[in-house]
Amino acid sequence: MASPMRLRGPAELLSAMPYLMGFHPSDSLVALGLRGSGLHLQLRGDLPDDGDAGAVLAEHYARLFRRNGIEGALLIGYGPPGRAEPFLRAVGAALAGRGIAILDMLRTHDGRYWSLLCDAPGCCPPEGRPFDPETSIVAAEATLAGLVALPDRDAMAARFAGPTGPALAAMEEAGNRANLRILRLVTGRDAAAVRAVVVAAGRAALEAALARYAAGRRLTDDEVAWLQVLLHVVAFRDRAWERLDRDVRRGGAGAEHHRLLWTDLVRRCEPCSVAPAATLLSYLSWRDGNGLHASIALDRALDADPDYSAAGLMAEILGRGLSPAQVPAISGARRRRRPPGRPRRAATRPGRGTLPTRPRRAAPDRRQAPGPDAGPGSGPAGDCGPGNASERLNGPERGGPPGGAGRAGQPGRPARDARRSRR
Known part of the structure; x- marks a missing residue:
């Protein structure tokens, strides 16, 4: 793209994600890691099938973010509440436990989104807020820029x-x-x-x-x-x-x-x-x-x-x-080939x-x-x-x-x- 995409609010972020990733995610968690004023790390993983697996993966994600010096994270869960929210909260807690600020935790499903960090009815109603990633301005801008969003990862x-x-x-x-x-x-x-x-x-x-x-x-x-x-x-x-x-x-x-x-x-x-x-x-x-x-x-x-x-x-x-x-x-x-019987030496990496x-x-x-x-x-x-x-x-x-x-x-x-x- 000739210029960075400017995203104003959760709806535009969610509309942009399929184009930024190349496909429409589902049953997934997307984590965006920020350092300073820029996006430094992004990942997408499937929602785990049980809490034990979720806890292991949450700790892994937290270590990965910490190792990369991430200062703030934005988490997006794709799926129904029973599957997406427990993992979202587990990852959020693991990141926060390592001093990484959680900017927001969003869940999206069937054309609506919810923020797990906001319970104000005027901002985040219980039924969620609607958005349409196919017809948004962001989708049009991404398409004009040559970005494509395929149906899924298989595609x-x-x-x-x-x-x-x-x-x-x-x-x-x-x-x-x-x-x-x-x-x-x-x-x-x-x-x-x-x-x-x-x-x-x-x-x-x-x-x-x-x-x-x-x-x-x-x-x-x-x-x-x-x-x-x-x-x-x-x-x-x-x-x-x-x-x-x-x-x-x-x-x-x-x-x-x-x-x-x-x-x-x-x-x-x-x-x-x-x-x-x-x-x-x-x-x-x-x-x-x-x-x-x-x-x-x-x-x-x-x-x-x-x-x-x-x-x-x-x-x-x-x-x-x-x-x-x-x-x-x-x-x-x-x-270099070692003479028979000589042990390996430790290898020094810069x-x-x-x-x-x-x-x-x-x-x-x-x-x-x-x-x-x-x-x-x-x-x-x-x-x-x-x-x-x-x-x-x-x-x-x-x-x-x-x-x-x-x-x-x-x-x-x-x-x-x-x-x-x-x-």
């Missing part, structure tokens, strides 16, 4: 869905050709030569892909499949991540070219092989301040491979509500003290309590062709984060409860 997630039907069959055939191509490339080479030749091939493919999207065109199925296979080789995946991080930090058109590339790959890669591309899209979306897109892309990565540790790193980042300023740049440093390194953990069970999409204010599975050759080219760190990336803080529970929104 947003569908924009990142993988191929089906004939498109999937075509990608599976292209994936088979790519697997054979990489086998021919590495046959007869030792480990060092394999790493070098794959990284060189990957860099060439990535440069060509970015140039293609900069020119307003897209990759062929074979080119998508080739990148799909190469990205499963950690040595190249790390270089791609470093290039993405560098270009996004520099700003300019390069970040948009990455967004076009990684979004197209997530939509076109075979669902069982999309984890690397989806993780990179999640990282890019998070750096761009779009927690919803980051969460949806991360879902795609973990659906493809629940044990993909780079996706686990992104789950930690999103779950902890970290801002891009809190995570150091991804460097080109590489882990500005974060000393963190003990640990063996890679499996991603946590996705069936945890629902949690928020958080962001700054600013073939069948397993059927990937013969052998999935790229898996043979990686060592025990398959799928891990880039060498210089480090973990985002001392992971406790990495994040599914603070990342994925259920519908």
Whole structure:
């Protein structure tokens, strides 16, 4: 938008939220965190099914807001009173207990809203105050500014869905050709030569892909499949991540070219092989301040491979509500191989003290309590062709984060409860 949207009162705020979020929330809690005069953090999570889950989530939200230095919060509950109000009050109490001022707690349902902090009949009547988000001035302004409000989160997630039907069959055939191509490339080479030749091939493919999207065109199925296979080789995946991080930090058109590339790959890669591309899209979306897109892309990565540790790193980042300023740049440093029997040394991260390194953990069970999409204010599975050759080219760190990336803080529970929104 060319200028910030000015909101005058609860009705306009509620009318704006679907456009600011990209979809119409329901059975949800939306929390807006303010610091100084600006919006610093926003999140949306499903209403929990019971009080115990609500208490856990309320404490999590409060820790997240406190960690980000939030001074004031505005809470919005979407749903009937029996579901929305207990969770609203629990989150409000948890935030207030950490010294965060509660500016208002609104509940909205069936075209009306109530303030839980106001009981004056002239201002907040018991039957609620009506509003129409579809016909408000705010909705018109948002539409003119190019903002879209989809029906629900499912509709947003569908924009990142993988191929089906004939498109999937075509990608599976292209994936088979790519697997054979990489086998021919590495046959007869030792480990060092394999790493070098794959990284060189990957860099060439990535440069060509970015140039293609900069020119307003897209990759062929074979080119998508080739990148799909190469990205499963950690040595190249790390270089791609470093290039993405560098270009996004520099700003300019390069970040948009990455967004076009990684979004197209997530939509076109075979669902069982999309984890690397989806993780990179999640990282890019998070750096761009779009927690919803980051969460949806991360879902795609973990659906493809629940044990993909780079996706686990992104789950930690999103779950902890970290801002891009809190995570150091991804460097080109590489882990050196340790002699057999020598223990790991603690890894020092800039500005974060000393963190003990640990063996890679499996991603946590996705069936945890629902949690928020958080962001700054600013073939069948397993059927990937013969052998999935790229898996043979990686060592025990398959799928891990880039060498210089480090973990985002001392992971406790990495994040599914603070990342994925259920519908």
